[in-house]
Amino acid sequence: MSLWVMLGGVSQALLGLVEIVLYTFIAYEGGVSGTSLALLAAAWSFVFFVASRLMAPSAEAGCNKGLGLVALVSMIASVASFAALHSVVGAAIAFLFHAIASASLSVSLGLTSMEYTEYKYWVRIDVIERILSLLFIGGVLVALGRRIVTWSPLEIMLAGLIAVAAYYAAIPPVVLDFERRYYRFNRYIENIKGYVHAISVLSYIGSPRAMEAMYRTIRARTQRYLSPERVALGALLATAVGEYIMAVLPVNMRDVVALTTLWQGYGYAAVITAITLLPIALTQRTNPVLAGSLSLLRGLMLVAFFPMLRTIRDIALYVAASSILFGIVDAILANYFVDAAYARRGTFYQAMREIGSVIGPLLAAAFYQTPLFGLVAVLLSVLSLIVLV
Numbered sequence: 001m002s003l004w005v006m007l008g009g010v011s012q013a014l015l016g017l018v019e020i021v022l023y024t025f026i027a028y029e030g031g032v033s034g035t036s037l038a039l040l041a042a043a044w045s046f047v048f049f050v051a052s053r054l055m056a057p058s059a060e061a062g063c064n065k066g067l068g069l070v071a072l073v074s075m076i077a078s079v080a081s082f083a084a085l086h087s088v089v090g091a092a093i094a095f096l097f098h099a100i101a102s103a104s105l106s107v108s109l110g111l112t113s114m115e116y117t118e119y120k121y122w123v124r125i126d127v128i129e130r131i132l133s134l135l136f137i138g139g140v141l142v143a144l145g146r147r148i149v150t151w152s153p154l155e156i157m158l159a160g161l162i163a164v165a166a167y168y169a170a171i172p173p174v175v176l177d178f179e180r181r182y183y184r185f186n187r188y189i190e191n192i193k194g195y196v197h198a199i200s201v202l203s204y205i206g207s208p209r210a211m212e213a214m215y216r217t218i219r220a221r222t223q224r225y226l227s228p229e230r231v232a233l234g235a236l237l238a239t240a241v242g243e244y245i246m247a248v249l250p251v252n253m254r255d256v257v258a259l260t261t262l263w264q265g266y267g268y269a270a271v272i273t274a275i276t277l278l279p280i281a282l283t284q285r286t287n288p289v290l291a292g293s294l295s296l297l298r299g300l301m302l303v304a305f306f307p308m309l310r311t312i313r314d315i316a317l318y319v320a321a322s323s324i325l326f327g328i329v330d331a332i333l334a335n336y337f338v339d340a341a342y343a344r345r346g347t348f349y350q351a352m353r354e355i356g357s358v359i360g361p362l363l364a365a366a367f368y369q370t371p372l373f374g375l376v377a378v379l380l381s382v383l384s385l386i387v388l389v
């Protein structure tokens with residue numbers, strides 16, 4: 001495995017760890033309200049969304065090194081903000097710079113992976129990176145929660161900064177946009193070769209009616225895809241369901257468990273998720289109805305058990321179940337989207353998910369501690385199934 005692949009995976013894992021630590025730190029140490037915390041989560045996702053969209057042309061042009069530099073500069077700004085402003089405001093600013101760093105690193109690593117690995121390995125590499133990232137995040141959070149290590153949020157951020165710098169130094173620049181073009185070419189050939197073969201044979205036979213009947217048969221048997229926009233909308237709604245609940249979970253747990261206990265719960269959840277997703281994700285299923293059904297199941301589960309969380313075990317199982325279900329839903333929809341969109345517009349799918357990450361916390365800010373809180377989550381879940389049927 002190339003050095004830049006490993007460094008990219010480590011960088012993504014550390015930035016994922018920074019996100020959790022910073023967010024929960026603000027919730028506990030800042031004493032913010034559930035509404036304020038949900039609005040901060042929405043702001044993070046909005047910044048991530050805008051950054052992803054602005055970086056899309058650079059990604060299409062193959063500017064992976066430039067995107068890596070943006071990640072590095074943004075992470076420097078994040079660390080500087082947190083270190084210089086010893087307040088909730090400083091942590092919030094650092095959190096938003098972290099969103100830009102995460103977006104640019106994700107786009108850069110995805111682009112580089114697509115161009116420097118064969119397309120048949122794209123999904124497998126992505127799954128392996130996700131699982132290793134979850135194992136790393138989970139292990140560190142458990143160690144922090146049990147006080148096996150005593151790293152401060154600033155020290156974790158500095159580790160993330162060093163990893164991003166190493167990744168930027170190691171990645172090779174994209175010179176030729178070959179692998180993505182080759183994948184699209186193969187997809188087009190696969191779609192038309194059946195028609196060409198049938199028409200050629202039947203034209204030789206000289207039977208127009210037989211040729212028309214055969215054409216209709218082949219067309220009926222050819223896989224029909226939902227539109228990429230519809231698949232992305234399903235991903236948006238599925239994302240919104242989870243973010244709606246998770247945006248306010250730290251505030252909900254603040255008076256129940258200590259911050260270190262919450263970290264342990266998140267850590268065990270990440271490890272459970274990684275182990276469970278490995279055999280499931282590698283199947284590469286692409287059934288959107290299954291994805292919508294699992295999204296509905298997840299929403300109902302999140303609503304039903306939200307008021308019952310009291311212990312590390314409760315938190316771990318709750319977050320793990322949510323992460324596992326969403327991981328399966330996202331893997332199904334992402335694979336389906338790649339096929340339906342001919343490996344184009346990958347940033348569009350990611351951006352739509354981030355819109356869901358904005359909508360979910362905004363709705364949580366509006367309905368937290370109201371009688372409609374659970375009902376809104378259920379409605380989002382039902383809609384996610386409807387658009388994928």
